Amino acid sequence: MRLSTKSLLSPSAKSLAVGxxxxxxxxxxxxxxxxxxxxxxxxxxxAHIGNQTVSMVELQRVVENLxxxxxxxxxxxxxxxxxxLNQLIQEKVLLEEAHRIGWKPTDQEVAQWIRRxxxxxxxxxxxxxxxxxxxxxxxGYMSELDFYKQGRDSMTIEKMSALLFLQDVQPQAIxxxxxxxxxxxxxxxxxxxxxxxxxxxxxxxxESQKYAADSANEKALRDxxxxxxxxxxxxxxxxxxxxxxxxxxxxxxxxxxKNRTKDEARILISNLRQKIQNGESFANIAASTNxxxxxxxxxxxxxxxxxxxxxxxxxxxxxxxxxGNTLSDVVDTPFGFxxxxxxxxxxxxxxxxEDVKIxxxxxxxxxxxxxxxxxxxxxxxxxxxxxxxxxxVNSFADGNQxxxxxxxxxxxxxxxxxxxxxxxxPLLPVLFALKQKGDMAPQVLDFSGRKAIVRxxxxxxxxxxxxxxxxxxxxxxxxxAAQGFVSTMQRKLFDVYTNNKEIKRNVELLR
Numbered sequence: 001m002r003l004s005t006k007s008l009l010s011p012s013a014k015s016l017a018v019g020x021x022x023x024x025x026x027x028x029x030x031x032x033x034x035x036x037x038x039x040x041x042x043x044x045x046x047a048h049i050g051n052q053t054v055s056m057v058e059l060q061r062v063v064e065n066l067x068x069x070x071x072x073x074x075x076x077x078x079x080x081x082x083x084x085l086n087q088l089i090q091e092k093v094l095l096e097e098a099h100r101i102g103w104k105p106t107d108q109e110v111a112q113w114i115r116r117x118x119x120x121x122x123x124x125x126x127x128x129x130x131x132x133x134x135x136x137x138x139x140g141y142m143s144e145l146d147f148y149k150q151g152r153d154s155m156t157i158e159k160m161s162a163l164l165f166l167q168d169v170q171p172q173a174i175x176x177x178x179x180x181x182x183x184x185x186x187x188x189x190x191x192x193x194x195x196x197x198x199x200x201x202x203x204x205x206x207e208s209q210k211y212a213a214d215s216a217n218e219k220a221l222r223d224x225x226x227x228x229x230x231x232x233x234x235x236x237x238x239x240x241x242x243x244x245x246x247x248x249x250x251x252x253x254x255x256x257x258k259n260r261t262k263d264e265a266r267i268l269i270s271n272l273r274q275k276i277q278n279g280e281s282f283a284n285i286a287a288s289t290n291x292x293x294x295x296x297x298x299x300x301x302x303x304x305x306x307x308x309x310x311x312x313x314x315x316x317x318x319x320x321x322x323x324g325n326t327l328s329d330v331v332d333t334p335f336g337f338x339x340x341x342x343x344x345x346x347x348x349x350x351x352x353x354e355d356v357k358i359x360x361x362x363x364x365x366x367x368x369x370x371x372x373x374x375x376x377x378x379x380x381x382x383x384x385x386x387x388x389x390x391x392x393v394n395s396f397a398d399g400n401q402x403x404x405x406x407x408x409x410x411x412x413x414x415x416x417x418x419x420x421x422x423x424x425x426p427l428l429p430v431l432f433a434l435k436q437k438g439d440m441a442p443q444v445l446d447f448s449g450r451k452a453i454v455r456x457x458x459x460x461x462x463x464x465x466x467x468x469x470x471x472x473x474x475x476x477x478x479x480x481a482a483q484g485f486v487s488t489m490q491r492k493l494f495d496v497y498t499n500n501k502e503i504k505r506n507v508e509l510l511r
Contacts, residue, residue, distance in 0.1 A: 043056075043506075043508075044056050044057075045506060046058070046059040046085055046088070046505070046506050047085060047088070047089055047092070047503060047504060047505045047506060048503075048504040049089055049092040049093055049096050049497060049502060049503050049504075050096040050099075050100070050497070050502050051096060051099065052092040052093075052095055052096045052099075053092075054085065054088045054089060054092055056506075058088055059081070059084055059085055059088060062084035062087060062088060063077075063080050063081055063084040066080040066083060066084055067080055085505065089494070089503055089505075090491075090494055091153070091157065093493045093494050093497050093503075094156070094157055094493065095153055095156055095157070096497075096502075097493055098156050103156070104152070104156060105152055105155035105156055109155050110148060110151040110152050110155055112155075113151040113154055113155050113158070114128075114133065114147075114151055115128040116128075119132065119136065120132045120133045120136070172470070172474075175470065175473055175474065175477060176464060176465065176470070179462070179464075179465045179469070179470070179473050180461075180462040180463065180464055180465075181413050181432070181462055182412060182413045182414050182462065183412070183462035183463055184412060184413065184432075184459065184460065184461050184462035185410035185411070185412055185459070185460040185462075186410060186411045186412070186431060186434060186456060186458075186459050186460075187406065187407070187410055187411075187456075187457040187458045187459070188406070188407045188411050188434075188454055188455070188456060188457060189404045189405065189406050189407070189454070189455050189456075189457050190404070190405060190407065190420065190421065190452045190453065190454045190455075191397055191402040191403060191404045191405070191452060191453050192402070192403070192450060192451065192452050193374065193377060193378055193381060193402070193444050193451040193452060193453060194374055194377075194451070195370060195373035195374055195377060195400070196400055196401040198401075199373070199400070199401075200369060200370055200373060203369055203373065204362055204365060204366060204369050205362075207365055207369060208358050208361035208362045208365055209358065209361075211361040211364065211365060212357045212358050212360075212361040217361070220364070221353075221357055221360050221361060221364070222353060224360045224363070224364065225353045225356065225357075225360060232350065232351035232355075232356055233348070233349070233350045233351075234348065234349040234350075235306045235307075235308065235348055236306065236319075236345070236346065236347055236348045237304040237305060237306045237345070237346055238304070238305060238306070238315075238318045238319055238321065238342065238343075238344070238345045238346075239301075239303060239304050239305070239343040239344050239345075239346075240302060240305065240318050240321070240340045240341060240342055240343055241282055241283060241286055241295075241299070241300030241301055241302070241340065241341040241343065242286065242290075242292060242295050242300050242302045242314075242338055242339070242340055242341075243269065243272060243282070243285060243286045243289065243290050243292075243295075243300060243338065243339040244290055244291045244292040244295065244333075244335060244336050244337070244338050245257075245260075245265045245268050245269040245272070245289070245291055245336050245337045245338075246260070246265065246291040246335060246336030246337075247260045247261060247262045247264065247265035247336055247337075248260060248261065248262075249262050250262075250265075250334065250335050250336040251334050251335050252335060253291075253336070254291070255291075257291050257336065265336060265337055266330065266337060268289075269330050269337040269338075269339060270330060272285055272289060272339060273327070273329075273330060273339055276327060276339070276341075277327070282300060282327075282339075282341040283299040283300055284299070285300075286299050286300025287299040287300065291336060292335075300341065301343075304346070305318055311333050311334055311335065313331055313332065313333040313334070313338075314331060314333050314338055314340070317329070317331040317338070317340055318340055318342070319345075321340060321342035322342060322345065323342070325342070326341055326342040327339070327340075327341055327342075328340040328341075328342075374451070377400060378444050378451060380396065381393060381396065381444050381453060382443050382444055384396065385440055385441070385442050385443055385444070385453070386442060386443065388440075388442075390438055390439070390440055390455070393440060393453065397453070402453075404455075405420065406457060407419075407420060408420070410460070411424070411427070411431070413428065413431060413432075418447070421447040421450060421452060422447045422448050422450065423447065423448060426445040426446055426447055427441065427445060427454060430442055430443075430445075434454075434455075434456040434459065435456075435459070436456065437456055437457065437458060437459075438455060438456065439455065439456045440453060440454065440455040440456075441453065441454040441455075
């Protein structure tokens with residue numbers, strides 16, 4: 001189908017009456033359903049929805065866009081395929097239903113869709129430029145017929161949305177009040193409700209002493225010791241400084257080491273050893289010439305090592321060192337050649353049950369004591385807040401060493417996420433009860449597990465919108481209502497088409 005230049009340059013009008021009839025038709029369909037479709041699929045089709053088709057090409061475009069947004073690792077890519085297919089099916093359900101009730105855009109309406117496309121707007125005049133449109137068609141990116149179909153489908157969905165743009169979604173007085181409330185700004189302070197670590201430690205120490213002294217808890221503590229016995233055994237260890245010279249055959253080689261042969265690495269580290277033997281500082285050389293980045297920053301210090309935390313060649317060479325033999329020979333390891341300088345050695349240590357009995361009791365009681373202390377603090381605060389005893393709340397907070405912090409951004413009724421706390425739902429219902437400086441939310445608020453008290457630092461009342469702002473507010477409210485209705489209708493239609501087996505998916509995409 002070819003669109004004439006005359007069509008492209010002509011305006012079109014909407015018919016609200018026709019729209020209402022169509023909307024009623026859609027609703028009737030959602031209630032009554034339709035008979036199943038028995039069309040079969042081929043390899044180029046991702047899904048059939050009645051007489052509508054989701055092609056593999058369409059699906060590929062949507063999935064590529066999703067992959068760019070979320071990443072295309074295998075697990076995510078499979079999820080994007082299903083998500084993209086569901087998205088296209090929902091659109092096709094809407095198009096199929098519009099087709100069945102005889103509602104389709106005219107050529108002039110499709111022409112208007114083309115005229116609004118940004119790629120066809122003249123940069124200087126900001127108007128539709130027919131030459132840009134013709135150039136697009138000659139590019140071969142999409143045939144004129146396919147482009148027309150895309151415009152027709154877009155206009156069908158757009159018309160369905162436009163039909164729901166009623167003159168008034170809500171009375172103007174309500175919209176004015178809502179706008180005034182939404183523009184009010186609250187500068188808020190918050191303090192996390194939790195027992196202070198020092199007080200928890202003090203309470204935990206006292207309770208653990210009592211718990212461990214009670215013979216009734218002896219078996220539980222011994223069982224805990226046996227279950228975690230390895231934690232209380234420290235193997236013999238040696239602390240050394242290390243210089244690593246890697247080469248291209250070594251594991252994890254980086255930077256210059258990737259271009260260094262093994263023989264070159266051996267010569268380099270041998271020369272470094274000679275310098276150290278001649279009196280140069282091992283630590284200084286380790287800080288300047290070292291392919292172990294962590295050791296380089298620490299002047300060679302790699303801490304306490306044993307066979308469990310470093311390769312066996314290094315640990316074996318380290319344990320061969322002592323106070324009378326502090327410098328190792330060149331050690332060939334999987335990561336390159338090493339030189340080691342002994343610092344100190346410590347023997348194997350095994351802590352007996354009696355040595356760790358109190359520690360085990362602390363482990364057993366820690367979470368309960370934290371929870372009980374926090375619950376007690378929360379209960380006391382809720383009592384004071386309910387009675388609006390803000391002076392006592394502040395004293396209680398100070399006594400428990402709460403730290404008051406100011407929210408970085410003013411809070412409004414439209415705020416959905418608080419950087420310092422999380423989702424704003426707990427605060428929104430009590431927000432407008434905060435009128436004077438120092439007023440507090442009437443209870444401890446739970447932000448997905450983070451408990452906090454909130455108080456008002458200052459408040460800036462909202463403004464009454466002027467006529468221009470009110471027009472924007474009305475349009476926004478209408479659009480949101482339309483989008484909500486269309487989304488709801490799409491879900492209903494999707495369910496009906498699914499239940500009536502009108503949706504046929506390519507089985508290859510379900511594997």
